[in-house]
Amino acid sequence: MPVEGRRISDGSRRLGGVPNVAAALGCPWGPAASGKKMASQLLRIRALVGKELLDLARNRTALVPVMLVTILTLAMAFFIAIVVPSMTGHALSEDTELLKLSRLIGAHGTLSDDGQIELFFFQQFLMLFLVIPVTGAMALASHSVVGEKQARTLEPLLATPITTLELLVAKVLGALLPTLAISLAGLVLYFAGIAVFGESGVLRAMASARTAALVLLVAPAAALVSLQSAIVISSRVNDPRTAQQFGVMIIIPLSALLIAQFMGTVWLSATALALIGLGLAGLWILLTLFSVAIFERESILTRWR
Amino acid sequence: MRRFGSRVVVDDVTFDVGRSEIVALLGPNGAGKTTTLRMLAGLIAPTSGTVVIDGVPLTRATGALLRSRIGFLTEAPGLWDRLTVRENLQVYAGLYGLTNHGPVIDRVLDLFELTDRGATRAAELSKGMRQKVALARALLHEPRILLLDEPTSGLDPEITRSVRALLDERRAAGCSILVSTHNLDEAERLADRVAVLQGRLLALDSPASLRQRLRTGRVLVRLAGDPTAHVDLARRFDPEASMDGDTIVLRLAHPERETPALISLLAADNAPIVEVRQEVPLLEDVYLHLVGEKP
Numbered sequence: 001m002p003v004e005g006r007r008i009s010d011g012s013r014r015l016g017g018v019p020n021v022a023a024a025l026g027c028p029w030g031p032a033a034s035g036k037k038m039a040s041q042l043l044r045i046r047a048l049v050g051k052e053l054l055d056l057a058r059n060r061t062a063l064v065p066v067m068l069v070t071i072l073t074l075a076m077a078f079f080i081a082i083v084v085p086s087m088t089g090h091a092l093s094e095d096t097e098l099l100k101l102s103r104l105i106g107a108h109g110t111l112s113d114d115g116q117i118e119l120f121f122f123q124q125f126l127m128l129f130l131v132i133p134v135t136g137a138m139a140l141a142s143h144s145v146v147g148e149k150q151a152r153t154l155e156p157l158l159a160t161p162i163t164t165l166e167l168l169v170a171k172v173l174g175a176l177l178p179t180l181a182i183s184l185a186g187l188v189l190y191f192a193g194i195a196v197f198g199e200s201g202v203l204r205a206m207a208s209a210r211t212a213a214l215v216l217l218v219a220p221a222a223a224l225v226s227l228q229s230a231i232v233i234s235s236r237v238n239d240p241r242t243a244q245q246f247g248v249m250i251i252i253p254l255s256a257l258l259i260a261q262f263m264g265t266v267w268l269s270a271t272a273l274a275l276i277g278l279g280l281a282g283l284w285i286l287l288t289l290f291s292v293a294i295f296e297r298e299s300i301l302t303r304w305r
Numbered sequence: 306m307r308r309f310g311s312r313v314v315v316d317d318v319t320f321d322v323g324r325s326e327i328v329a330l331l332g333p334n335g336a337g338k339t340t341t342l343r344m345l346a347g348l349i350a351p352t353s354g355t356v357v358i359d360g361v362p363l364t365r366a367t368g369a370l371l372r373s374r375i376g377f378l379t380e381a382p383g384l385w386d387r388l389t390v391r392e393n394l395q396v397y398a399g400l401y402g403l404t405n406h407g408p409v410i411d412r413v414l415d416l417f418e419l420t421d422r423g424a425t426r427a428a429e430l431s432k433g434m435r436q437k438v439a440l441a442r443a444l445l446h447e448p449r450i451l452l453l454d455e456p457t458s459g460l461d462p463e464i465t466r467s468v469r470a471l472l473d474e475r476r477a478a479g480c481s482i483l484v485s486t487h488n489l490d491e492a493e494r495l496a497d498r499v500a501v502l503q504g505r506l507l508a509l510d511s512p513a514s515l516r517q518r519l520r521t522g523r524v525l526v527r528l529a530g531d532p533t534a535h536v537d538l539a540r541r542f543d544p545e546a547s548m549d550g551d552t553i554v555l556r557l558a559h560p561e562r563e564t565p566a567l568i569s570l571l572a573a574d575n576a577p578i579v580e581v582r583q584e585v586p587l588l589e590d591v592y593l594h595l596v597g598e599k600p
Contacts, residue, residue: 040402047399051385051392058387058426152381156442159346160400161373298349302309 052174066136070186077125092117115199130219137179141230142243209270217277224284329496330485338485376448382439386428401446413441523584526553529577
């Protein structure tokens with residue numbers, strides 16, 4: 001029985017061989033050898049991340065919402081903890097319920113009552129401050145795959161040796177890196193503001209294991225999970241608007257956690273935060289594998305319009 | 306074979322492209338040309354059948370490796386609009402694993418006369434320029450296999466000519482080239498073989514051989530004056546020989562063998578022969594015949 005097939009060849013039959021096309025043609029700039037598979041992967045990821053960053057740099061308005069959210073959250077913390085008491089002439093510690101609530105995070109003997117409440121506020125806002133910018137970046141991630149399809153740039157991209165894993169990792173990093181840069185800049189301003197406007201000793205009290213867990217673990221891991229989820233959505237829908245609307249749903253559990261913290265219903269210790277951070281990191285790995293498994297190059301190319 | 310849902314887009318398509326060969330893929334819209342190219346480029350898998358590149362079957366496992374050997378020009382140029390021409394090429398150089406890619410990019414920019422456009426954003430390029438950049442991108446990693454979906458579409462005649470020259474040069478360098486085109490003249494000029502596709506492979510042969518298939522055997526003898534006195538001689542070869550103005554029209558079963566005898570006979574009869582021409586169909590006629598339309 002004849003086999004249907006399509007054959008394209010150059011006449012050579014190098015079964016299983018790993019060719020180095022450019023090297024075979026005598027080109028000194030040839031692709032990295034197969035033994036350097038990891039280096040090639042990193043090169044491809046770096047190339048695509050570089051493209052994402054360049055694209056964003058040329059379209060800075062896309063980052064304006066992320067920056068605005070960061071600035072607003074930053075301003076809100078200082079407005080509530082510093083500006084409102086000085087405007088009303090009522091010290092924070094006059095609210096005994098608030099003082100009681102603030103002691104949930106652990107009493108700091110060296111801090112005044114006002115300082116204790118400020119510390120409570122700044123700790124609470126720190127989480128909000130670190131996580132909220134991600135919601136803005138999710139809009140970028142949601143658009144990343146479906147946007148390439150709409151711009152008709154996805155097909156030549158998929159025709160390169162890039163693997164699905166490399167593509168998705170690069171897309172997540174492309175949204176994550178600018179977000180982290182903005183968050184980091186905001187963090188510097190946040191701590192500078194606490195140093196300038198906060199009660200004496202609050203800044204020192206902020207430099208805790210809990211803060212480290214939030215900054216170094218929870219925030220990046222939450223960002224990775226959120227952005228990876230957005231990428232999953234982006235690679236399964238055929239309209240950026242749909243992707244964006246699905247993306248918004250991801251912030252619902254995040255908001256619930258933040259509200260519970262503010263109400264004092266849930267107070268997460270440094271250890272709890274570290275565990276959450278590690279859990280989120282694990283979840284990101286699972287999500288990445290899941291997104292690779294469900295990424296259907298064919299469907300995206302042939303069914304999306 | 307490739308099926309989308311219950312719709313079979315291509316079926317019974319088997320061909321190979323050898324080293325230093327250009328094969329033109331012809332077919333009407335919806336004939337499955339782009340689907341075939343996408344299958345060859347590893348972007349979509351055949352529902353049944355196999356794609357073999359350099360002796361290696363194209364599978365999910367070998368896809369990334371084999372894609373690195375292919376230069377694929379997609380139907381749309383697909384450039385990132387906010388990036389410059391050079392930046393677009395730089396990203397692809399990285400994706401193809403090229404290190405120290407500056408000289409390579411300089412070379413392809415020079416090849417396509419785009420050097421002075423390197424810093425221009427893709428969004429600002431004309432359609433033809435975009436197509437040139439997309440072609441440059443397909444050749445960036447010196448692939449030995451080129452899959453080109455309508456490479457000269459939207460290009461002006463001058464650029465079209467330079468693209469054809471480039472493909473000639475790539476063929477001479479040993480590349481295997483498959484070109485999808487609607488331009489029959491281009492197929493005839495460029496291709497060593499032509500594959501006519503319409504859901505299935507209707508024909509695969511050299512342009513000359515394809516034309517031969519539709520050869521009618523009609524021979525036209527134009528005389529300087531009224532041919533009435535000589536037409537009876539022609540009727541010895543074809544009883545139904547006729548006249549059309551100053552031309553005798555007849556159909557020969559074996560034109561190569563019979564035409565010299567006919568000419569000798571007419572010359573001996575002092576027929577003032579101006580031109581003797583065998584009617585050869587155009588590739589367009591053959592194509593239209595194959596896809597089921599009257600030429």
